[in-house]
Amino acid sequence: MENRKKVAFYTLGCKLNFSETSTIARNFQDEGFDRVDFEEVADMYVINTCSVTENADKQFKQIVKKAMKLNDKAFVAAVGCYAQLKPEELAAVDGVDLVLGATEKFKITDYINDLSKNDMGEVHSCEIEEADFYVGSYSIGDRTRAFLKVQDGCDYKCTYCTIPLARGISRSDDLQNVLKNASDISKQGIKEIVLTGVNIGDYGKGEFGNKKHEHTFLDLVKALDEVEGIERLRISSIEPNLLKNETIDFVSKSRTFVPHFHIPLQSGSNEILGKMKRRYQREVYTDRVANIRQVMPHACIGVDVIVGFPGETDEHFLETYNFLNEMDISYLHVFTYSERDNTEAAIMEGVVPMNVRNKRSKMLRGLSVKKRRAFYESQLGTNRTVLFESENKEGYIHGFTENYVKVKTPWNPELINTLHEINLTKIDEDGSVRMEFLNIEV
Secondary structure (H helix, E strand, O other): OOOOOEEEEEEOOOHHHHHHHHHHHHHHHHOOOEEEOOOOOOOEEEEEEOOOOHHHHHHHHHHHHHHHHHOOOOEEEEEEHHHHHOHHHHHOOOOOOEEEOOOOHHHHHHHOOOOOOOOOOEEEOOOHHHOOOOOOEEEOOOOOEEEEEOEEOOOOOOOOOOHHHHHOOOEEOOHHHHHHHHHHHHHOOOOEEEEEOOOHHHOOOOOOOOOOOOOOHHHHHHHHOOOOOOOEEEEOOOOOOOOOHHHHHHHHHOOOEOOEEEEEEEOOOHHHHHHHOOOOOHHHHHHHHHHHHHHOOOOEEEEEEEEOOOOOOHHHHHHHHHHHHHOOOOEEEEEEOOOOOOOHHHHOOOOOOHHHHHHHHHHHHHHHHHHHHHHHHHHOOOEEEEEEEEEEEOOEEEEEEOOOOEEEEEOOHHHOOOEEEEEEEEEOOOOOEEEEEOOOOO
């Protein structure tokens, strides 16, 4: 029997990238490749790139170097967002043989012949207008949860963002396919599915390869709630203007959707929101949080926020800080603004010095720690359900409650990927929460 070729993957960036890497990996396995860990010697290394964070660009070179160290004859391919935006730049990196853009990445196995190294990276990237078809994907890396992609691309024109340039127009998976993928995932014993996409609240758009659509995000949520075998469904990140009150009400009564929302705010200043071309004002955000709290007082609410956007004065920043400080939210993801080529914001006036951006970022990270602590404290003494993860961390097993409180208990391998009724007892020094079991003797 001939030796099967080995392929390894490295993913930078978001949950959506992870779900797409998994799908690409399954295509390789269908073509007779064996998937190995990125730390191992392989015949081919595939790097799924990201364009959102500054470091992702620099990391790419280091990852290629690492692959070349493991096997200097290995074939190296770059796919994903950065590969779409700056294909020539990636192709010029020493060791890279193939660069595939937004539409080509799922056909990667068609582009590889004999895996012999190229003198110069070969580029296949479409004009982004051609990225108008949808490829469904889901990831099953960790035994306890899977990321299920339901939507891709974005029609919004936020002035700081390259995603529409990297992923094309908003388009969705058809409902039957999402339900089939969800069912396939649940049959593999996975207890939690996280819905991902670029702008998932826009779900339905492009279901038929055009702007016509039959279904909305609420239809998707209602249909998924009926899929048998799924214990938990989590909405990853959803725009405030697209998170409708009907969806909030449905989640509050749902069988499987958990009380956890991650809602990007980006700025607490209406003036800055206008400059960012966000599609709402801060009052909409206040309204959504109030509605969630009314029907799900125990819900976890996470917020994305960007500091140091061009024109953000100290007053604008304090507006954001005070807005978030007064709001009943649970944690923040803080992003320090960084310029991106071909975006409107990159040429705006009022550039904020890097040291000021960093200082603001630090202040909001401090606020996030305070908010998470207050949220955890509000949950002490309550009964919740926890899903345990699979890692042994210094003699403890960790898990998350339905409302995203991180809990820990002494390591017991029998708890892996199981759900348990628990009572939250106290906050540990490391910030996670101790618990007591309500339904078993352990």
